[in-house]
Amino acid sequence: MSMKILHRTVLAASIVIGSLGMMALARVSLAQAQPQTIVRAVMHSDLKIVDPVWTTAYISRNHGYMIYDTLFATDAQGAVQPQMIDTYQLSDDKTVYTMTLRDGLLWHDGQPVTSEDCIASIKRWAARDVVGQAMMAHVKDFVAVDQKTFKINLTEPTAAVMIGLSRASGTAFMMPKRVAETSPQEQISDYIGSGPFVFKTNEWKPGSKVVYEKFTQYKPRAEPPSAMAGGKDVKVDRVEWLAIADQQTAVSALLAGEIDLIEQPSHDLLPMLKKNANIQFSDWSSLGNQYVFRFNVLNKPFDNAKARQAIWYAFNQEDFLKAVIGDPDYYKVCKSMFFCGTPLGTTKGMENLLESNFKKARELVKESGYDGTPIVLLHSTDRHVYANLAPVAKSLLEKAGFKVDMQSMDWQSVVVRRAKKDPVAKGGWNLTITSTNNVLNPLESSYLNAACEKTTFGWPCDAQIEKLRNDFSRETDLTKQLALTEAVQLRAIEYPVYIPLGQWYQPMVARKSLNGLIKAPAPVFWNITKTGK
Numbered sequence: 001m002s003m004k005i006l007h008r009t010v011l012a013a014s015i016v017i018g019s020l021g022m023m024a025l026a027r028v029s030l031a032q033a034q035p036q037t038i039v040r041a042v043m044h045s046d047l048k049i050v051d052p053v054w055t056t057a058y059i060s061r062n063h064g065y066m067i068y069d070t071l072f073a074t075d076a077q078g079a080v081q082p083q084m085i086d087t088y089q090l091s092d093d094k095t096v097y098t099m100t101l102r103d104g105l106l107w108h109d110g111q112p113v114t115s116e117d118c119i120a121s122i123k124r125w126a127a128r129d130v131v132g133q134a135m136m137a138h139v140k141d142f143v144a145v146d147q148k149t150f151k152i153n154l155t156e157p158t159a160a161v162m163i164g165l166s167r168a169s170g171t172a173f174m175m176p177k178r179v180a181e182t183s184p185q186e187q188i189s190d191y192i193g194s195g196p197f198v199f200k201t202n203e204w205k206p207g208s209k210v211v212y213e214k215f216t217q218y219k220p221r222a223e224p225p226s227a228m229a230g231g232k233d234v235k236v237d238r239v240e241w242l243a244i245a246d247q248q249t250a251v252s253a254l255l256a257g258e259i260d261l262i263e264q265p266s267h268d269l270l271p272m273l274k275k276n277a278n279i280q281f282s283d284w285s286s287l288g289n290q291y292v293f294r295f296n297v298l299n300k301p302f303d304n305a306k307a308r309q310a311i312w313y314a315f316n317q318e319d320f321l322k323a324v325i326g327d328p329d330y331y332k333v334c335k336s337m338f339f340c341g342t343p344l345g346t347t348k349g350m351e352n353l354l355e356s357n358f359k360k361a362r363e364l365v366k367e368s369g370y371d372g373t374p375i376v377l378l379h380s381t382d383r384h385v386y387a388n389l390a391p392v393a394k395s396l397l398e399k400a401g402f403k404v405d406m407q408s409m410d411w412q413s414v415v416v417r418r419a420k421k422d423p424v425a426k427g428g429w430n431l432t433i434t435s436t437n438n439v440l441n442p443l444e445s446s447y448l449n450a451a452c453e454k455t456t457f458g459w460p461c462d463a464q465i466e467k468l469r470n471d472f473s474r475e476t477d478l479t480k481q482l483a484l485t486e487a488v489q490l491r492a493i494e495y496p497v498y499i500p501l502g503q504w505y506q507p508m509v510a511r512k513s514l515n516g517l518i519k520a521p522a523p524v525f526w527n528i529t530k531t532g533k
Contacts, residue, residue: 038239038240039514043241045059045383045412054184066196066199067197069193071099072166074229084105094154096151115144120175129172131443254279257511261508267384278513287440288506290435291502291504293501295458299430301430309493313356317333324504335353335500338439343478349486375431377397378429378433381409386433389433433501443472458497472488513531
């Protein structure tokens with residue numbers, strides 16, 4: 001080859017290599033020029049507890065839906081649908097469930113999801129959850145058939161399996177076996193899930209920000225999303241939960257386009273938001289929520305049923321609902337332990353209760369032997385839907401003859417404090433207030449669980465309530481279910497486990513730049529797209 005030809009060849013090669021280099025640089029520049037799609041949301045509370053099995057706090061449940069997945073879920077019609085499960089069968093005698101996982105399920109560390117992972121996760125969830133405990137009373141054993149298939153062998157048929165594994169709250173989230181083997185009485189320290197988002201622990205700043213990124217290897221179901229079921233198709237790169245406690249500040253940030261969504265805006269700010277053409281309204285739960293006034297039966301005086309019965313007479317729902325929600329469009333007086341307007345909503349036994357009959361309340365306080373020791377009432381100050389509840393309770397309790405020590409703190413501190421079984425003198429508590437949307441039936445209602453040490457904070461202990469709930473778990477006839485529901489309510493009036501303070505509704509607000517918001521019992525961030533501000 002002549003030197004001239006060689007020179008031309010080298011020159012041509014240099015031009016090609018240079019062109020390829022320029023194209024590569026152009027691609028890098030283009031990628032850098034296209035910022036991530038980020039959804040910024042203000043949730044109802046800051047996230048401090050990240051184990052959704054260890055606590056019933058809804059912010060921890062919401063976190064769970066970001067990073068974990070479930071075997072089953074309920075759709076918009078309330079029907080149970082497979083989620084991580086591909087196929088399942090129930091034996092003719094209804095005592096053996098055989099479940100097979102979908103192909104392609106991976107943990108965030110790239111390892112495949114296995115049957116043993118799911119069995120360990122079910123056991124840990126069931127140890128603390130109200131329906132899980134009812135289910136385990138009927139479980140003979142679990143068997144891992146192979147990597148993707150497992151069996152749940154029952155001693156007798158029960159509806160608790162499918163109800164429990166599809167719960168929207170009190171959710172049976174699947175975790176790796178090594179994580180799920182953590183004692184249910186202890187919090188996990190490994191946050192690997194298989195859900196649609198990855199928890200960015202290195203960017204988590206309690207009191208400031210929680211960050212999630214799209215899990216690119218997540219394989220959504222093919223069906224369209226429907227409530228908690230269907231395809232969890234993530235269409236944004238990143239979700240940030242920002243801790244902004246002041247509602248006016250959060251709303252101002254929403255109107256300015258600095259954030260995209262507020263999960264629970266203050267009700268008194270809704271009229272202003274409705275006037276803004278850039279804001280859309282939605283509702284995570286069409287059934288609403290129920291306020292729950294909870295006793296700690298481990299500590300005096302509420303270890304005595306008569307002291308608890310007194311509160312049935314001292315309280316009335318209207319005072320609480322007006323003080324917190326204000327607008328009657330967003331609340332409903334409902335003298336039932338179950339959602340009014342649903343098949344099992346009943347006012348059986350509620351005559352003359354929740355009417356602030358202080359004379360009757362004081363009689364019961366006296367009969368209980370209450371000695372005048374101040375009772376500790378936990379007061380959440382940083383959540384607007386809770387902030388005014390405890391002051392109302394304090395006033396009504398004092399009119400009934402109790403001395404009240406109302407202790408104020410942020411919501412996450414309430415969540416931590418209420419989990420303690422300590423005596424009051426050592427940092428324990430007597431009374432607390434929360435909210436739930438799991439009051440459709442006696443089995444799912446966490447605060448009707450009276451299984452002593454196995455139940456959630458407050459730890460009521462009553463064999464009669466537990467027998468009735470167990471009977472309900474076996475019954476499929478609606479008429480018989482209603483009779484059992486009424487019997488549970490009558491017993492819960494006699495042996496009080498909590499006082500329902502009425503039904504309330506919470507709209508969610510977002511900028512119209514967000515599309516694909518799903519109406520569901522919990523806030524979910526899949527299926528959302530974002531265009532501009």
